[in-house]
Amino acid sequence: MKMTIGMKIGGGFALLILFMAAVAIQSFLIMGNTISNASDVGQRVVRLSLDYQINDTFKELSRDIRAYLLYGDQKYYNEYEQDIKETQSLLEKRLNNCTAQARPQLEEVLSKVTEYNRQIDGRAIPLVREGKLQEAVIEAQSVASYASDAEEILAKLIKENEQKTTGVVDKMQSGAAGGRSRVILISVLALVAGILIAVLITRMITRPILATVHEAGRIAEGDLTGEELVVRTRDEIARLAEAFNRMRANLREVVGQIIQSAGQVAESSSQLAAQAEQTAAGANDTASTMSEMASTVDQVTGNAQNVSAAAEQAASRAAEGAGGVERVIGQMKAIEQSAANVSTAINALNHTTGRITQILDLITQIADQTNLLALNAAIEAARAGEHGRGFAVVAEEVRKLAEQSASAAKEIYELITTVQDESGKAVEVMAAGAAEVAEGSKVISEVGANIKAINFAIEDVARQVQEMAAATEEISAGVQNVAGTTEEQTSAMEEVSASTEELTVLAGELDRLAERFRV
Numbered sequence: 001m002k003m004t005i006g007m008k009i010g011g012g013f014a015l016l017i018l019f020m021a022a023v024a025i026q027s028f029l030i031m032g033n034t035i036s037n038a039s040d041v042g043q044r045v046v047r048l049s050l051d052y053q054i055n056d057t058f059k060e061l062s063r064d065i066r067a068y069l070l071y072g073d074q075k076y077y078n079e080y081e082q083d084i085k086e087t088q089s090l091l092e093k094r095l096n097n098c099t100a101q102a103r104p105q106l107e108e109v110l111s112k113v114t115e116y117n118r119q120i121d122g123r124a125i126p127l128v129r130e131g132k133l134q135e136a137v138i139e140a141q142s143v144a145s146y147a148s149d150a151e152e153i154l155a156k157l158i159k160e161n162e163q164k165t166t167g168v169v170d171k172m173q174s175g176a177a178g179g180r181s182r183v184i185l186i187s188v189l190a191l192v193a194g195i196l197i198a199v200l201i202t203r204m205i206t207r208p209i210l211a212t213v214h215e216a217g218r219i220a221e222g223d224l225t226g227e228e229l230v231v232r233t234r235d236e237i238a239r240l241a242e243a244f245n246r247m248r249a250n251l252r253e254v255v256g257q258i259i260q261s262a263g264q265v266a267e268s269s270s271q272l273a274a275q276a277e278q279t280a281a282g283a284n285d286t287a288s289t290m291s292e293m294a295s296t297v298d299q300v301t302g303n304a305q306n307v308s309a310a311a312e313q314a315a316s317r318a319a320e321g322a323g324g325v326e327r328v329i330g331q332m333k334a335i336e337q338s339a340a341n342v343s344t345a346i347n348a349l350n351h352t353t354g355r356i357t358q359i360l361d362l363i364t365q366i367a368d369q370t371n372l373l374a375l376n377a378a379i380e381a382a383r384a385g386e387h388g389r390g391f392a393v394v395a396e397e398v399r400k401l402a403e404q405s406a407s408a409a410k411e412i413y414e415l416i417t418t419v420q421d422e423s424g425k426a427v428e429v430m431a432a433g434a435a436e437v438a439e440g441s442k443v444i445s446e447v448g449a450n451i452k453a454i455n456f457a458i459e460d461v462a463r464q465v466q467e468m469a470a471a472t473e474e475i476s477a478g479v480q481n482v483a484g485t486t487e488e489q490t491s492a493m494e495e496v497s498a499s500t501e502e503l504t505v506l507a508g509e510l511d512r513l514a515e516r517f518r519v
Contacts, residue, residue: 004235005205012197019190026183041172043097044165050094051158057087058113058154062147065120069137072128084117105157109150116146208237212244223518224252258510266507270500277497329445336438343431350423353416360409360416367406374399 061083068076091110098106120140127136208231215226226248229241377395381388 005237007235009201012194012201015197016190016194019186019193023183023186023190026179026186029179041165041168044161044168047094047097047102048158048161048165050090050097051154051161054087054090054094054109055151055154055158057083057090058147058151061087065124065140069124069128069133069140072131072133077125077128084113087113102157102160105153109153109157112146112150112153116143116150119143119146204233205237208233208241212237212241215244215248219248219251224248224255225518258513259515261510263507263511266504266511270504350420353420353423356416357413360413363409364406364413367402367409370402371399371406374402 061080064076064080064083067073068080088110091106091113095103095106095110120143123143124136124139127133127139208229211229215229218226228245228248231238231241374395377398378392381392381395384391
């Protein structure tokens with residue numbers, strides 16, 4: 001998968017955010033558990049506080065009733081009545097905020113307290129009001145079991161609530177400590193992971209960049225001999241390294257070409273200087289040659305006019321020869337058509353003789369059948385005896401006629417065969433003659449075509465000779481121009497020679513600049 005630098009950095013931050021989210025979630029869970037446990041502890045503390053108040057109030061009412069029984073002072077009774085009401089009110093309040101497990105115990109305490117108050121009010125209090133304190137104490141002691149039972153149940157309930165509250169508090173503290181440990185562990189892991197990710201991403205980014213900077217410094221110093229950068233990632237840095245490698249390869253190639261070109265330029269400038277000198281000398285020779293060429297061109301013009309006249313005469317003779325060839329071709333075509341007609345007639349004759357041969361075959365078959373019938377008739381006449389003698393004579397005559405017919409048909413067949421053989425030979429001879437005539441026509445046609453081509457060529461030659469005559473006049477004028485141009489060329493060659501010297505100097509400077517690079 002291709003990962004850019006942004007994706008790598010984003011991935012590192014994403015991992016850190018995940019660790020931070022884990023820390024936040026763990027803290028949230030710890031806070032939730034702590035709040036839940038704190039709420040539970042608060043409710044238990046409220047219940048335990050009510051239990052303590054009930055226990056204290058119940059003890060107060062016990063002291064108040066004992067004081068009233070001992071001293072008969074009304075204020076103790078009033079306090080007792082107030083304590084009873086407060087105790088009952090606290091018990092009812094506690095029943096509204098209790099668990100299902102504690103409800104039976106609280107209801108029993110309320111029942112004991114109520115019964116204790118009823119017994120005290122019904123049995124002991126009237127005796128106190130009558131002044132019978134000793135008897136009142138005895139009556140109070142007889143119902144003291146209600147109070148002791150209630151106190152015992154309250155003590156047991158308080159102890160259970162204290163134990164449960166202590167357990168919940170211990171659990172809350174243990175959970176908070178475990179949560180703190182987990183938060184610290186996750187935080188440490190997040191810190192370590194963040195450091196590792198930062199180091200890894202930094203190394204992945206900085207190492208290839210530092211290598212690229214180092215190689216760029218070498219190139220800046222003119223050293224192009226370094227090895228290619230190898231980056232195993234597939235991000236922007238890898239593309240930068242690839243571009244850097246291509247740049248160095250291109251620079252190496254360009255510098256090599258510059259070094260090679262500098263040598264070639266120096267060599268070429270030397271050759272160009274020598275060629276310029278040769279060209280200048282050649283230009284001088286050309287000037288003298290042009291004057292000689294001018295007189296030669298005048299002679300060519302006169303010769304061209306003579307050739308043009310001769311070409312016109314040859315064209316006239318070639319036209320006459322072409323007309324004669326066309327007439328010969330017409331005669332050859334007429335002969336070829338006559339030979340074809342004769343061949344057609346002979347073929348028709350062969351076809352007719354073939355039909356006659358078929359008829360003769362039929363006559364021969366009829367004669368054979370007649371001869372056979374005559375033989376059968378003679379046999380039957382011989383069997384008939386005297387009565388069949390006349391019939392036998394007729395049968396014999398018929399047999400003789402059949403034999404004569406067969407003999408005549410055979411002679412006709414032989415004559416027709418001879419006619420067919422001779423006509424076949426005649427057809428072959430006519431075919432050979434027609435082929436020779438066709439070949440002659442072809443040769444004559446080719447001769448006519450060649451004569452026409454010669455005529456066209458002669459006309460073309462005449463036209464070209466005329467053009468050549470006109471061209472020679474132009475050449476004569478051009479020769480004069482060339483003479484002037486050669487003088488200009490001579491001065492130009494002197495300028496080229498000076499330029500080649502400057503080019504040689506520039507090539508030397510280019511070579512010195514290229515030597516600064518190591519390829």
